[in-house]
Amino acid sequence: xxxxxxxxxxxxxxxxxxxxxxxxxxxxxxxxxxxxxxxxxxxxxxxxxxxxxxxxxxxxxxxxxxxxxxxxxxxxxxxxxxxxxxxxxxxxxxxxxxxxxxxxxxxxxxxxxxxxxxxxxxxxxxxxxxxxxxxxxxxxxxxxxxxxxxxxxxxxxxxxxxxxxxxxxxxxxxxxxxxxxxxxxxxxxxxxxxxxxxxxxxxxxxxxxxxxxxxxxxxxxxxxxx
Amino acid sequence: xxxxxxxxxxxxxxxxxxxxxxxxxxxxxxxxxxxxxxxxxxxxxxxxxxxxxxxxxxxxxxxxxxxxxxxxxxxxxxxxxxxxxxxxxxxxxxxxxxxxxxxxxxxxxxxxxxxxxxxxxxxxxxxxxxxxxxxxxxxxxxxxxxxxxxxxxxxxxxxxxxxxxxxxxxxxxxxxxxxxxxxxxxxxxxxxxxxxxxxxxxxxxxxxxxxxxxxxxxxxxxxxxx
Numbered sequence: 001x002x003x004x005x006x007x008x009x010x011x012x013x014x015x016x017x018x019x020x021x022x023x024x025x026x027x028x029x030x031x032x033x034x035x036x037x038x039x040x041x042x043x044x045x046x047x048x049x050x051x052x053x054x055x056x057x058x059x060x061x062x063x064x065x066x067x068x069x070x071x072x073x074x075x076x077x078x079x080x081x082x083x084x085x086x087x088x089x090x091x092x093x094x095x096x097x098x099x100x101x102x103x104x105x106x107x108x109x110x111x112x113x114x115x116x117x118x119x120x121x122x123x124x125x126x127x128x129x130x131x132x133x134x135x136x137x138x139x140x141x142x143x144x145x146x147x148x149x150x151x152x153x154x155x156x157x158x159x160x161x162x163x164x165x166x167x168x169x170x171x172x173x174x175x176x177x178x179x180x181x182x183x184x185x186x187x188x189x190x191x192x193x194x195x196x197x198x199x200x201x202x203x204x205x206x207x208x209x210x211x212x213x214x215x216x217x218x219x220x221x222x223x224x225x226x
Numbered sequence: 227x228x229x230x231x232x233x234x235x236x237x238x239x240x241x242x243x244x245x246x247x248x249x250x251x252x253x254x255x256x257x258x259x260x261x262x263x264x265x266x267x268x269x270x271x272x273x274x275x276x277x278x279x280x281x282x283x284x285x286x287x288x289x290x291x292x293x294x295x296x297x298x299x300x301x302x303x304x305x306x307x308x309x310x311x312x313x314x315x316x317x318x319x320x321x322x323x324x325x326x327x328x329x330x331x332x333x334x335x336x337x338x339x340x341x342x343x344x345x346x347x348x349x350x351x352x353x354x355x356x357x358x359x360x361x362x363x364x365x366x367x368x369x370x371x372x373x374x375x376x377x378x379x380x381x382x383x384x385x386x387x388x389x390x391x392x393x394x395x396x397x398x399x400x401x402x403x404x405x406x407x408x409x410x411x412x413x414x415x416x417x418x419x420x421x422x423x424x425x426x427x428x429x430x431x432x433x434x435x436x437x438x439x440x441x442x443x444x445x446x447x448x449x450x451x452x
Contacts, residue, residue, distance in 0.1 A: 040355035043268030120354065127413050128346065128354035129266035142417045177430055180423050184410025187353050191368045197406050204403055208434040 025063040027053040032074045037119040040129050041071055068134055075137065078122040079144035086148060090155040097159035105202045109195040117193040124183040149175040166210035178205060251289040253279040258300045263345040266355050267297055294360055301363065304348040305370035312374060316381040323385035324432070331428045335421040343419040350409040375401040392436035404431060
């Protein structure tokens with residue numbers, strides 16, 4: 001969770017830097033991402049957000065038109081942040097494609113463990129409270145999932161090319177399935193405060209992936225990431 | 227969602243019936259379950275709840291010590307309501323165990339479709355916003371999942387006994403995995419407003435279940451429920 005989050009700037013709106021050199025907009029976003037990975041959007045008040053970001057009261061509407069506008073920006077920022085985190089693992093050189101996916105899972109579990117399994121996925125959190133959010137959120141959240149799925153589908157296609165998966169593997173389908181199950185596993189890991197649900201899900205996912213006919217069933221395709 | 231919800235009464239607290247003969251406590255609970263399958267607990271205000279339940283202002287604290295007390299009761303009530311709904315399918319006579327599970331999945335999808343895929347699982351919703359809820363909630367929500375898992379594990383054991391699953395099937399493990407993935411699938415079905423994620427998850431779950439050696443892999447064990 002230590003990757004810097006760099007929000008996309010709106011054209012023609014130069015950043016306002018405070019004494020620490022940080023843009024208030026960026027500090028609000030960073031504080032928001034911390035709060036929204038733990039809690040419901042509705043439970044986060046503007047006062048709390050401003051206090052955490054160290055941004056003076058009254059500045060909020062300088063940066064954002066509304067709390068929803070802020071929330072939508074947070075969805076995009078988290079989507080980009082997490083996409084970069086995914087790519088760091090899924091595009092890592094010197095590892096087989098399925099090992100790279102296993103590295104991502106181990107990395108995500110370690111990240112959750114660092115926060116005592118209190119933080120989840122901002123996209124999953126917001127997706128869950130969707131009934132109470134504007135329709136914009138639904139579309140934006142689904143777009144983030146589709147972006148993550150495309151990255152994973154590419155990794156699975158690389159696994160097909162490397163002979164780790166069967167040639168007929170429907171990579172987009174399996175990538176879709178991964179994110180469906182992953183969000184459920186993150187939810188459950190937070191409930192039990194440990195990584196067992198993440199591991200159970202991933203282990204079953206790996207075992208269910210179609211293997212090439214010559215692939216020996218007993219051999220584990222992924223070494224445990226270090 | 228039309229099964230009547232009958233909250234467990236507290237000892238020594240007789241129900242107050244209104245002109246419609248319904249207990250205010252029960253009406254609050256029913257309104258709460260409707261609201262909390264759609265939205266975040268934090269976004270549901272007492273005013274809205276009272277209005278929806280048709281319970282006069284000021285009565286809330288006659289029934290519940292706090293909003294959290296109400297939320298915990300809602301978790302239990304939903305847990306029982308859904309357990310009954312599960313059992314109706316999982317214990318249905320005249321169907322094979324895996325067909326009964328398929329019936330539950332079809333029933334759940336039809337239930338979501340009736341509400342335009344706007345309502346999800348109250349337990350999943352509350353579980354997701356857990357970071358902002360008292361620790362009581364976490365334990366109570368996990369207990370509900372474990373109860374549902376035990377019911378499903380019994381159904382899977384019946385499938386082993388019926389020769390639909392391999393004798394060595396770890397039924398509690400697969401039941402745990404089912405609920406992990408199911409909650410993710412419900413979340414996603416609400417985002418895309420259709421049942422495809424539920425079906426994709428269940429289809430993959432069924433295909434991944436360990437089959438007895440003699441079971442022909444090409445044969446679909448579950449007929450499509452009518």
